[in-house]
Amino acid sequence: MVGQGVLGECLLDPEVESILSIVRRPSGKVHPKLQELVHSDFFDYSSIAEKFKGYDACFFCLGVSSAGMKEPAYRRVTYDLTMAAAQTLVAQNPEMTFIYVSGASTDSSAVGSVMWARVKGETENALLKLPFKEAYMFRPGYIHPMNGIKSSARLTRVLYAVLRPFYPVMKAVIPKLVTTTTQLGRAMLQIAKQGTSKQVLENRDINKL
Secondary structure (H helix, E strand, C coil): CHHHHHHHHHHHCCCCCCEEEEECCCCCCCCCCEEEEECCCCCCCCCCHHHHCCCCEEEECCCCCCCCCCHHHHHHHHHHHHHHHHHHHHHHCCCCEEEEECCCCCCCCCCCCCHHHHHHHHHHHHHHHCCCCEEEEEECCEEECCCCCCCCCHHHHHHHHHHHHHHHHHHHHCHHHEEEHHHHHHHHHHHHHHCCCCCEEEHHHHHHC
């Protein structure tokens, strides 16, 4: 959902000249400035590493729910998968800005009792140590899908179908904890262009941009 949101904003933005989207399956989306690259192994980018040169920013939007997962499995698809991409990118393009979509309540200490928050925190910390020109961690809360965007996961689609009628109430009562795919995508683009003094942006920071 997040990837669809930021891609849509990139396609609309006249300042964005070229987009390289790395996907497992063709999306069917066609646009003059979009190049879609189908790649099967998200733990190894050696065969396509040269393609990463010359880009100004990476919006890393991959992620899974920790529901029902043991820590080693969750760590592999959260920490290991993210670092495989980031380490390849920084080697090819250290002048890039890297933006990672994390999550609200992530544990920066990486030693807390909540497994997913601890692993996310470890991932954020490792990314911030890489020699990118700039790196930012985005921690959205509830993300409301806009413009027909849907999750590829059935369980998530069901959850959002249930929560959709309550979104206006959530926005009114807890505005600091909710955002939209549009707000998130625009905020990521703005940070890629202009930067900011904060490397870790909470949901309220995202909505202010």
